């Protein structure tokens with residue numbers, strides 16, 4: 001069976017190759033494992049909570065309706081905790097949406113009626129989220145559709161982000177490419193500038209938002225010339241790049257081992273610099289695809 005549902009998770013294997021598979025927790029609809037030919041692509045902390053007591057530290061947590069913490073107290077989104085409510089809600093498994101010998105897709109849904117009620121009580125908005133996850137021999141496509149239902153009484157304002165934790169061999173040998181020339185907001189220094197460096201390298205804590213990144217940009221995570229991961233995206237103009245490094249890792253109870261910062265980097269495709277606004281009855285959709293590609297140099 002390519003799709004197996006358990007009480008807390010859903011496992012999907014490629015019909016033509018059982019060593020290519022992914023697993024999604026119903027809590028947060030968080031992808032916690034994505035293997036191609038037996039090789040794990042995602043980082044998952046050994047202390048990650050998988051029991052619904054806390055968002056998952058690793059895999060692909062989903063960020064909605066706010067990225068980070070909204071500081072403007074006049075904005076209703078400021079009542080929500082960091083990164084919103086999608087990653088702290090149990091989603092409904094909607095089943096298999098398509099399958100062939102070479103691909104299989106499943107869907108999850110989230111609505112206020114089933115979302116974390118502690119959090120929906122802080123932010124009173126209607127919404128329908130449909131997440132589609134499609135596995136093929138060399139890719140995992142994650143597609144999100146957000147709808148402000150026709151019956152809603154007000155506009156829906158939100159951010160979206162796929163907070164992907166990639167597994168790598170050694171952060172100090174790792175480059176993130178093809179973002180040269182992008183506008184950057186450094187969340188640690190709280191400064192804006194244009195990135196002129198040919199590649200991103202890591203020597204300390206790193207937390208930057210690259211904005212207005214073209215959908216033609218293919219961001220690659222490269223280790224000494226070998227491409228480990230390629231990220232393609234649609235309708236997601238921002239990319240957040242994050243590594244907690246030593247001190248921040250020590251402060252995160254669910255981050256283990258503490259040396260794990262060497263084995264991960266987050267490259268997060270999203271819509272976070274601005275809010276998307278949907279009138280009642282309107283929909284918005286976007287996607288990211290994790291795939292295999294040869295080393296590609298894109299200049300801006």
Ligand SMILES: O=P(O)(O)OC[C@H]1O[C@H](O)[C@H](O)[C@@H](O)[C@@H]1O
Pocket residue numbers: 082083187207208240241242266268
């Ligand atoms: O600890 P969390 O709420 O999961 O956030 C983890 C990280 O998410 C993003 O990458 C942000 O840019 C970081 O500032 C934040 O530290």
